[in-house]
Amino acid sequence: MTNSESRFVYVTYIRTTPEKLWEALTTPEFMKRYWFGMHCESQWTAGSSWKLVSGDGQIFDAGGIVEAEPPRRLVIRWQHQNKPELMAEGESQCTMELEPVGEAVKLSITHTIERRPSKLIEAVSGGWPKILSNLKSLLETGATVLQAPNPRQH
């Protein structure tokens, strides 16, 4: 890592297929179940816009799709929109790579920004492990470990 870059890497192995994992990463209704009620909106093609939206419709992050190669690789330009000090850091880049390994898929998420230190990368570092644990649990067992902050009450 260079001195002018902050980079975090998150890796998990999920017993599923690349196609199912890709669908889980790009389908809003499914996303809400493991992303604490948040979801992404995008056409998921290179050049299309991208945003991360909270359960009550607030846009937390926005940007665009740099690369989309289903079901293998997704690169997102990612700028925070909610907190001024995080927004001021500018665009980060989030790369998701899906690689079949035996009966599972290795999901690697690399979140990078061209500055060091970075409050944004610190801020997301607490979130990604929880989101990935939930995603793994949901795909493997059909249930999440941690419930969304606004679980359905029925």
Next chain:
Amino acid sequence: MIIDMDDDSVFRALADPSRRQLLDRLHASNGQTLGELCQNMEMSRQAVAKHLAILEDASLVATQWRGREKLHFINPVPINAIAERWISKFEAPRLNALSNLKRTLEGESNDQQ
């Protein structure tokens, strides 16, 4: 190749103080080469490489290549999985309590999600 972050390999990897020290060093400065991680360590390069391999097998360390340099990154996902194993059942009610509080304060009905 290991295809799962099984708890035994994670606990075994974490049981060694030198390996915890390597994780601490990556936590302080992520994305280091083997050479950088060897600096100020009272261990041979071979010993550091062996410890890193055990951490990588347990998925506690992820590696990426940049040119000819292999960079090591701490992977917090298995550590979070260990925490959730014992904490989640306490955390979930807390999240529920917060959402109930929010709903009460905002006067939402249960159907408005």
